[in-house]
Amino acid sequence: MAESDSRSAGSIDVGNRYDPLEALGILAGALFWGWLLFRWLNDWFGGLFVPQSQPFLSPSLFEFFPALAFAVEFAPALASGVWLTVLLTIVGIALGFPIAIVLAGARVYGRATRWVALGYIELVRGTPLLAQLFVLYYGLGLSSFIRELPGVGTVGVIPEQAVWIAMIGFTINSAAYQAEYLRGAIESVDPGQLQAARAIGLSQVDGIRYVVLPQALRYAIPGWTNELVYLIKYSSLAAFITVPELFNRASSIASENFRYLALFSLAGLFYLALVLTATNLMSRLEDRVAIPGLGTSEGR
Amino acid sequence: MSDPLLSVRDLRKSFGEEEVLRGIDFEMDRQDVQVLMGPSGSGKSTLLRCVNRLSEPDDGTITVDGEDTAAMDDDDLRREVGMVFQTFNLFAHLTARKNVSLGLRRVRGFAKSEAEDRAGEELERVGLADQADSYPAELSGGQQQRVGIARALAMDPKLLLFDEPTSALDPELIGEVLAVMRELADGGMTMLVVTHEMGFAREAATDLLFLDEGRILERGPPTQLFESPEHERTATFLRRLTDLEAGQHG
Numbered sequence: 420m421a422e423s424d425s426r427s428a429g430s431i432d433v434g435n436r437y438d439p440l441e442a443l444g445i446l447a448g449a450l451f452w453g454w455l456l457f458r459w460l461n462d463w464f465g466g467l468f469v470p471q472s473q474p475f476l477s478p479s480l481f482e483f484f485p486a487l488a489f490a491v492e493f494a495p496a497l498a499s500g501v502w503l504t505v506l507l508t509i510v511g512i513a514l515g516f517p518i519a520i521v522l523a524g525a526r527v528y529g530r531a532t533r534w535v536a537l538g539y540i541e542l543v544r545g546t547p548l549l550a551q552l553f554v555l556y557y558g559l560g561l562s563s564f565i566r567e568l569p570g571v572g573t574v575g576v577i578p579e580q581a582v583w584i585a586m587i588g589f590t591i592n593s594a595a596y597q598a599e600y601l602r603g604a605i606e607s608v609d610p611g612q613l614q615a616a617r618a619i620g621l622s623q624v625d626g627i628r629y630v631v632l633p634q635a636l637r638y639a640i641p642g643w644t645n646e647l648v649y650l651i652k653y654s655s656l657a658a659f660i661t662v663p664e665l666f667n668r669a670s671s672i673a674s675e676n677f678r679y680l681a682l683f684s685l686a687g688l689f690y691l692a693l694v695l696t697a698t699n700l701m702s703r704l705e706d707r708v709a710i711p712g713l714g715t716s717e718g719r
Numbered sequence: 720m721s722d723p724l725l726s727v728r729d730l731r732k733s734f735g736e737e738e739v740l741r742g743i744d745f746e747m748d749r750q751d752v753q754v755l756m757g758p759s760g761s762g763k764s765t766l767l768r769c770v771n772r773l774s775e776p777d778d779g780t781i782t783v784d785g786e787d788t789a790a791m792d793d794d795d796l797r798r799e800v801g802m803v804f805q806t807f808n809l810f811a812h813l814t815a816r817k818n819v820s821l822g823l824r825r826v827r828g829f830a831k832s833e834a835e836d837r838a839g840e841e842l843e844r845v846g847l848a849d850q851a852d853s854y855p856a857e858l859s860g861g862q863q864q865r866v867g868i869a870r871a872l873a874m875d876p877k878l879l880l881f882d883e884p885t886s887a888l889d890p891e892l893i894g895e896v897l898a899v900m901r902e903l904a905d906g907g908m909t910m911l912v913v914t915h916e917m918g919f920a921r922e923a924a925t926d927l928l929f930l931d932e933g934r935i936l937e938r939g940p941p942t943q944l945f946e947s948p949e950h951e952r953t954a955t956f957l958r959r960l961t962d963l964e965a966g967q968h969g
């Protein structure tokens with residue numbers, strides 16, 4: 420769908436101007452993600468550069484600034500939690516997406532299926548995510564089933580069963596929310612265009628596929644940004660079904676050294692960095708796929 | 720004697736309690752240009768939409784080139800009967816060229832490059848060769864409507880339906896669209912046109928149909944309807960149009 424070349428949307432082309440603040444942001448982002456990637460590689464391969472969860476540099480180097488020394492000491496242990504936070508977010512969004520397309524399509528164009536989709540969406544949106552995770556984890560015998568699958572939790576980077584259940588839970592949950600964003604976006608595409616598609620002989624399905632969806636997906640980007648931000652933060656609920664994601668890691672370390680405030684502040688900074696990355700990437704995406712002459716959602 | 724290209728027999732259509740079309744009968748020969756006029760809400764759009772079956776008729780028979788449209792596949796019917804809309808309805812995310820080539824690729828099965836070449840030719844035909852890579856929002860209303868016409872033409876239709884193609888346009892942009900339509904008419908295209916443009920009706924129409932309350936109240940060559948209408952309602956409606964046009968241009 421990103422077939423448009425790099426024509427600017429309006430006559431003012433802000434994109435190419437050098438912006439020192441933006442450059443700083445990109446640099447900070449690159450450092451943060453570079454560091455994370457190194458940490459993950461290091462820990463996955465059993466301590467490639469330094470022992471797992473140990474800092475690359477000794478915290479004692481930073482004794483002159485205790486807060487920094489603290490961060491250097493505990494950030495590595497949190498980094499492995501960040502991996503699960505990112506994994507749960509991306510899996511929830513990515514697997515929820517195709518389901519959301521089907522649900523939104525059924526909501527807008529379906530007859531009997533409309534009510535099935537509506538039921539699913541309202542059930543998921545009307546109940547707490549934590550309750551959904553508990554039902555999946557404790558209620559359905561899913562845990563023992565997944566635990567028995569070959570490789571789960573024992574081979575290399577294949578995560579343990581709680582993580583699988585969290586991924587299933589976030590997929591189910593995110594599908595419902597994404598479906599609602601998508602439905603709104605589909606409904607904002609002028610129905611005359613689908614008629615025009617059918618008037619040149621396209622089937623309803625092809626009209627939706629080639630005409631409605633490419634536009635609706637663009638209009639849904641602000642909704643997706645919201646959804647990403649929510650998922651990043653709500654993935655912390657996986658802590659309550661024992662998934663050692665970022666929040667879980669922070670609280671279990673704090674329960675040993677009692678430095679709750681400092682650890683949760685540090686975890687908060689990680690969440691903030693993830694959210695800023697997500698919003699930044701999404702706004703770039705939005706600019707990139709903007710339809711020439713129509714501008715982005717900012718201009719609307 | 721050859722069959723008519725389009726034949727509509729006792730066409731009826733209701734929305735709920737409201738009977739919008741109450742038994743429509745007419746025929747079109749090849750190369751006919753018939754203009755359909757009538758008050759707002761009289762069922763003109765519904766009639767056109769029944770012809771290409773964007774709306775399903777409740778009763779009656781419509782044949783195109785001798786084939787009953789009820790028995791045709793939608794895509795076959797719509798390749799034969801093109802439609803141009805009042806609000807253009809261009810695909811907003813596609814360039815003019817891709818607006819025209821989409822149907823060629825997805826309905827007529829052209830390869831990509833073939834479809835785009837053909838789309839370029841159709842755009843040239845409506846005077847927009849230089850705007851092929853513009854997006855709809857970058858075009859004027861008149862240019863958008865010409866892309867809409869090119870999009871319909873690309874399917875090689877036997878019959879083109881126009882639903883008030885100029886009524887959403889600023890007055891200064893109407894002329895360029897009418898000129899393209901006039902050219903098509905001169906080139907032998909069969910056209911069923913809902914419009915209140917008197918000039919176009921007078922000069923291009925072979926027949927004028929006056930639709931009122933779901934029936935064709937009166938029909939005939941434009942001069943006859945303009946100069947000596949049989950029904951008072953036709954006379955009143957056309958007089959009001961003439962006054963309006965005089966007001967606009969004067």
Ligand SMILES: Nc1ncnc2c1ncn2[C@@H]1O[C@H](COP(=O)(O)OP(=O)(O)O)[C@@H](O)[C@H]1O
Nearest residue numbers: 734737739757758759760761762763764765766
């Ligand atoms: N899809 C529809 N559902 C319900 N009523 C409709 C629909 N389409 C048209 N109508 C009604 O049918 C009547 C004729 O409409 P239309 O064919 O659009 O008239 P015209 O094009 O002559 O102005 C109007 O009263 C309109 O409200």
Ligand SMILES: [Mg+2]
Nearest residue numbers: 763764765883
């Ligand atoms: Mg109408």
